[in-house]
Amino acid sequence: MKLAILDRDGVINHDSDAFIKSPDEWVALPGSLEAIARLSRAGWRVVIASNQSGIARGLFSMETLNAIHAKLRKELAQAGGSIDAIFTCPHGPGDDCSCRKPRAGMLLDIGRRYDIDLQNVPAVGDSLRDLQAASEAGCAPWLVMTGNGQKTWDKGDLPAGTQVGESLAAIVDVWLQEA
Known part of the structure; x- marks a missing residue:
């Protein structure tokens, strides 16, 4: 079985420092849905x-998150x-859970x-925490340059073996050529 694990905000859809709080705010990045379809x-x-710490922060409910994911699907x-499954961490940064990236709990699950x-x-992923979780779980980390990817690249100190792609579509091109 071939499996790919994707972060959502900044990889599949536009990200926002104010969080994606409603289905109307969820807007796919160009080419991302077509890449997943391929x-x-x-x-x-x-x-x-x-x-999805917006839940812990009270910015949106689980019902709203489900509506956002229904729009994505x-x-x-x-x-x-199609997306096979969606795993989320609803906790905030201070909750000390094992599922919040940069910890690997969600990926191990x-x-x-x-x-x-x-x-x-x-x-x-587009952030260092995505890449750190991937590396800790034994996955092959890929930094996408959309979303926060450029900022993550500029800061450097990426996990060993991190590969980089301009967009999800470009990364999928590489995967499908290798398959």
């Missing part, structure tokens, strides 16, 4: 792993693709749920 057609399972289906060794499973 993975789906090639037999990959695509899973989202996303910190609907638009993705229209592009011919994905590995357990799919009964797969995460060694070299590609995981795409």
Whole structure:
């Protein structure tokens, strides 16, 4: 089974320092849904792993988060693709949970749920915490230059073995050429 783990904000959709708090604020990045659709057609399972501290901060409810994800799934289906599962951490930065990236708990949970060794499973993110969680879980970290990717690149100190792509579409091109 081919599995890809993607962060959501800044990778699949536009990000906001004020958080994505409603379905109307969720806007796909150019080419991202088509890239996921290409993975789906090639037999990959695509899973989202996303910190969603806006819930802990009281900015939106779980019901609203589910509505945002329903919009994502609907638009993705229209592009011919699907997301196999969405894993989220609803905790805030000070909650000391094991699932909030940069900790690897959410990714390790994905590995357990799919009964797969995460060694070299590609995981795409736009922030250092995404890459750190991927590396700690044994995944192959990929930095995407959309969202906060450029800022993350500029700060440097990326986990060993991190690969870089201009967009999710460019990264998927590489994966599908290697398959």
